[in-house]
Amino acid sequence: MVRAGLSAAKLTEAAAEMADEVGLEQVTVSALARRFGVKDASLYSHVKNLRELRVRIALLGGEELTDRIATEVAGRAGKDALVAFANAYRRYALEHPGRYAATQMRFDPEEVADSVALRRSIELTYGMLRAYGLTEPDLTDAGRLLRAAFHGYIHLELSGGFAHPREIEDSWSRSLDALHVLLENWPAHQPGR
Amino acid sequence: MVRAGLSAAKLTEAAAEMADEVGLEQVTVSALARRFGVKDASLYSHVKNLRELRVRIALLGGEELTDRIATEVAGRAGKDALVAFANAYRRYALEHPGRYAATQMRFDPEEVADSVALRRSIELTYGMLRAYGLTEPDLTDAGRLLRAAFHGYIHLELSGGFAHPREIEDSWSRSLDALHVLLENWPAHQPGR
């Protein structure tokens, strides 16, 4: 009986690949065990349960995503930074739909307590927005809208929500133009109305 | 043996309630059968399989959602219409998270072929955007960005992505202000760059 040489990290990596290939909810303990030529029960020595496996995929994806964004955004500001951020985000999500989907799960605080990726991604966003001259609470509001727009766009794209003719690439880059304009004209907090 | 009096419509309604209560992926044929005091296999007389059940939830949700938006937007234009649209959308999603999640599934074209809701929701969006003086292809681009922003915002809100202090309500209405400004200043197609 030759050992497969499993470990939590190896399982996570394989599970992440599997998620990208066939979708996150097709990642099962059984299928993963099959891929390693091992019985289901064996995996439970390395990973608590299916839930933990998926959370690990999410953490892996989150780190990879923020790493990419960080390197792309480095040294840029203003619209350059916005476009670099957005494109890095989108490209990662399209290349790794399973990992990306995992990052959108609902987590209990303690599941992600030790994750630096989360904190860092917020810093990245805020740094970018400060270049537009925004301050709190506009920073928070603009950050939320931006995350929403990026995520929403990609979610719709991945789920086939953009059925029709016009090229998504063009549409996306026009949307980035628009978001840039939006950030430059962000309505001042508490206008006199 | 008293009959439960099942039908596809009744099952769909019950499944939708269940989805709102415990989440879409907790809606199983078994659980639904249990709710009606009936055996699993009985449901397969009314519904082809689990997939079809979920698609039915989605179609129901889509109709209810567009109905709400339509009545709220009726007779409004410009920012009034935008805010009414957005709030109707968000309120429905928060009240019916399960149905809403179902509408975000990936569908095969023939699964949703006979749905009027889809066509109508696009018309509603376009009507609203025309009031801002937009024309194709800006209509498509702005529509996509708007859908993305709404969906993204609600998705993040529902999945607990907005952890921190600032009130979501305030953030949301500031985002609507910003989107209104954005639509008024939508960058003209193909600027001279």
Add this chain to the structure above:
DNA sequence: GTTGAAAACTAGAGGTTCTAGGAAGGGACG
């Protein structure tokens, strides 16, 4: 070599989807 922890196994309980074929309810029609 012995020994002990870690990695894998067997066995099995319990949940799930879905198919096939059988029985019971209830309306239509002679």
Add this chain to the structure above:
DNA sequence: CGTCCCTTCCTAGAACCTCTAGTTTTCAAC
């Protein structure tokens, strides 16, 4: 009223899934 027949619901069972418990095997360190 009785019979027919469609629909609804059932039993039975295959196939797959998660996860637990307890056992054996491997490998390295002593």
